[in-house]
Amino acid sequence: MSIISSILALFLRELKLTYRNYYDVLTIFLFFLLGILIFVFSVGPNKEIFNEIGIGIIWTLLLLSTNLSIKKFYDDDFHDGNLFILHLSGLSYELIVLIKLITFWIFFQLPFLLIMPVACLILDIQYNNISLLMITFLLSSPILILLASISGAMNLLNNKNFAIGGVIVMILSIPTIIFSVNIINAPTELIKPQLSIIAGILFLFLALTPWISAGCIKIAIRNG
Secondary structure (H helix, E strand, O other): OHHHHHHHHHHHHHHHHHHHOHHHHHHHHHHHHHHHHHHHHHHOOOHHHHHHHHHHHHHHHHHHHHHOOHHHOOHHHHHHOHHHHHHHOOOOHHHHHHHHHHHHHHHHOOOHHHHHHHHHHHOOOOHHHHHHHHHHHHHHHHHHHHHHHHHHHHHOOOOOOOHHHHHHHHHHOHHHHHHHHHOOOOOHHHHHHHHHHHHHHHHHHHHHHHHHHHHHHHHHHHHO
16 A cells, blocks of 8 residues: 555656646647647648648657657656655656656647647648547657657766757657658558557557666666
8 A cells, every 4th residue: 555655646746746847848839839830831821731741740749849858757856866765665666667657648748639639720631630640649659758768767877968868769769750650641451550560669668668767767876
């Protein structure tokens, strides 16, 4: 019961921190919407271009928006000593990472489900593609958060160059972005296989991320 209480306390703590720093979440969403508007203004009222690359623009901005939250993962808690205190409360570093993954996806990714239909309307994307985009988002967005966790943990080992974390996310997310974009215009018989590939990538990183992130945190605490 004590572990369950610690897990609930950590989840509530993340909820309160996100509520207090709501401007961080708003900044990410405003970045996404402004990126869509800048693209529309730069291209002009050309529906053919929107239909061809609109989905790619959305996923590119989702990836860049995720990069904005990398430093929020562990940096503040690490320098404040909260990660070590949470570990002393009975939670393993792997479990701490897993809870943070869940909360970050809920607070920093799930609200995009409300914004993406607006972006699709601005880009004049077809209704059938919008529904498929939502499905791929539910599978692919957790992958971006998992990669951001790895990058955020690795940044604890490197205080000089935080850009490395963003580069890692962008490189490792290439397969996910490719399948998430190509599935929109794929033949009907290829949609399920591509969704299965995305799901496979999700389960792969879901199995590896808690151990990799926790390992980096342990090394950073030991070195610090």
